[in-house]
Amino acid sequence: MAEEEETELSDDQKKGIAKWFLVNAPAGEIQYVSKDLKLVLNDDDVYNEAASEAFPVYNKSHLISLKMPGGFGDVLVTSYGELQDNEYLDPKTAQVAIVDHVKQACTKVRPATDEELPSAYVEEYRCALEAEILKYVAEAYPKGSCSVYCTNGKGVEEPGSDFDLVVVIAAARLSPQNFCNGSWRTIWNIEFKDDIQRLELNGKLLVGAHYFEEGNVQLDTKHECRDSTMFQSPDDTAISVANLIRRHETAYMASLEESYFKLSDNTFKDLRRKLPITRTLFPWRSTRQFSLKREISEELGIGK
Amino acid sequence: MEAAMGLMRRMPPRHSETALSALLSLLPHNSSDLLSQVDLPLQVLSDDDSGKRFILCEYNRDADSYRSPWSNKYHPRLEDAPYPSSKLRQLEIEANDIFTVYCDQYYEGGISSVYMWEDDNEGFVACFLVKKDGSKTGQGRRGYLEEGTWDAIHVIEVGPEEETTRYCLTSTVMLSLTTDDVSSGTFSLSGSIRRQMNMNLPVADGHLCNMGKMIEEMEGKLRNSLDQVYFGKTREMVCTLRPPSEVLPMRLPDS
Incomplete structure (x- = not known):
């Protein structure tokens, strides 16, 4: 075994390991991980290559939010708004953000071209939904960001064809000084089905939290749900979709609270009880006289 | 080394084995430091002589073999392997028996092992291990x-025997739990914490009694701080991200 460990790793193997560490960094901690990783690797070429591949994956899966220059507000880095490797559409402002993944910064913006934006017909639905979701996010998340993208059928010009919108909501709270970071991410895929005049919603909700003062404890949750509603006018559709999302997310938050509530009294007990079955501390003192298990069991009245 | 430990503090605890093996392959020259500073989920072997299972750790290992606390034999067999003195082995046997009862009471199952060995300054070291699979x-x-x-890993260094003997305990708990149901999806928490406790206790009470009480107190503290502090902090974080103030819309009484 010792000999295997001595064999020198190839650069490709090192890069693979480096990418694993970067991609598995908790919310908001990839820069810290990369700093430590650089020291451990001690090979800038391998690190730079790994970083250039891992950061885009991390940024998109964590739905990071970056400030665009020129007062355009923030852009979410998501696979739904990805036009090219480093170009991300911000549908709210119809701007395209040029992103430096490794620095996690938006360096430039340019206006989106007509081809990059949905048709006027789809845009009416998208824009109405965005307005409702913005309202909801402002109410429910103290520091939330959201975007509504058209991911399918953006060229549809009039009723008669299907198209898809995706709602992305992301909230992150980073307080490394308090040894705590966390993120809330929800992605709602909405299929506008023209033939049956219905909308199918598929939601994916992900929550993570990391507390690391003298320890390392992480929460990781995942939930998926579906719902559907009627295909109506843009404004009515937007209101009913936003209501469904609000209802599911509120219920999910309640179920998280419930999981925490059950944790200390029920769930944790299956790992270790707070007190022994006898509900009194273990009688260590009597172990001086009792050296055999059987006798001790009898003493405790729990003979097998 | 510091950077490597920094990485271990950030990687998801449920991936600690992958993270450690990655670090070992990147830093082969630091392997002994890494192995001694990083705690990993415990492994178990079956002792054919006693029919019981025992826990593997650095303290019962020699070469690639591990000594069972039940039969005192190495698995796989090993010539010229070290054993505790017969006096210490006697204490080890008692400790294993009593700790099994202790674990039944707190863990309602699980596997335990206790190992002891002499150290260089006339005292000894004892390692109490518990592994519990609490899944359904x-x-x-x-x-x-x-x-x-x-x-749980508890290592106690016991000083030279005097009227009051010094006990230095270092404990680590690693845990992971996942619940899964249709209405709320998967909810998983994982983590590890390590704490120390030193005490001077009258040797007249017996080593097992002294060590046992310290371990019981420490396990209680660790469980409590995981439950209240560590899990509590992650819950606080979730509530900061999305405050649960909104009142849930009335649900139809379907149950």
Whole structure:
């Protein structure tokens, strides 16, 4: 075994390991991980290559939010708004953000071209939904960001064809000084089905939290749900979709609270009880006289 | 080395084995430091002589073999392997028996092992280990957990025997738990913490009594701080991200 460990790793193997560490960094901690990783690797070429591949994956899966220059507000880095490797559409402002993944910064913006934006017909639905979701996010998340993208059928010009919108909501709270970071991410895929005049919603909700003062404890949750509603006018559709999302997310938050509530009294007990079955501390003192298990069991009245 | 430990503090605890093996392959020259500073979920072997299972760790290992606390034999067999003195072995046997009862009471199952060996300054060191699989397919009596493990490592250095003897305890608990149901999806928490406790205790009470009480107190503290502090902090974080102030819309009484 010792000999295997001595064999020198190839650069490709090192890069693979480096990418694993970067991609598995908790919310908001990839820069810290990369700093430590650089020291451990001690090979800038391998690190730079790994970083250039891992950061885009991390940024998109964590739905990071970056400030665009020129007062355009923030852009979410998501696979739904990805036009090219480093170009991300911000549908709210119809701007395209040029992103430096490794620095996690938006360096430039340019206006989106007509081809990059949905048709006027789809845009009416998208824009109405965005307005409702913005309202909801402002109410429910103290520091939330959201975007509504058209991911399918953006060229549809009039009723008669299907198209898809995706709602992305992301909230992150980073307080490394308090040894705590966390993120809330929800992605709602909405299929506008023209033939049956219905909308199918598929939601994916992900929550993570990391507390690391003298320890390392992480929460990781995942939930998926579906719902559907009627295909109506843009404004009515937007209101009913936003209501469904609000209802599911509120219920999910309640179920998280419930999981925490059950944790200390029920769930944790299956790992270790707070007190022994006898509900009194273990009688260590009597172990001086009792050296055999059987006798001790009898003493405790729990003979097998 | 510091950077490597920094990485271990950030990687998801449930991936600690992958993270450690990655670090070992990147830093082969630091392997002994890494192995001694990073705690990993415990492994178990079966002792054919006694029919019982025992826990593997650095303290019962020699070469690639591990000594069972039940039969005192190395698995696989090993010539010229070290054994505790017969006096210490006697204490080890008692400790294993009593600790099994202790674990039954607190863990309602699980595997335990205690190992002891002489150290260089006339005292000895004892290592108490517990491994519990609390999943519903394992030994979770209540069936709440899809997946659930608790690993506890307590290492006690016992000073030279005097009227009051010094006991230095270092404890680590590693746990992971996952619940899964249709209405709320998967909910998983994992983590590890390590704490120390030093005490001077009258040797007249007996080493087992002294060590046992310290371990019981420490396990209680660790469990409590995981439950209240560590899990509590992650819950606080979730509530900061999305405050649960909104009142849930009335649900139809369908149940």
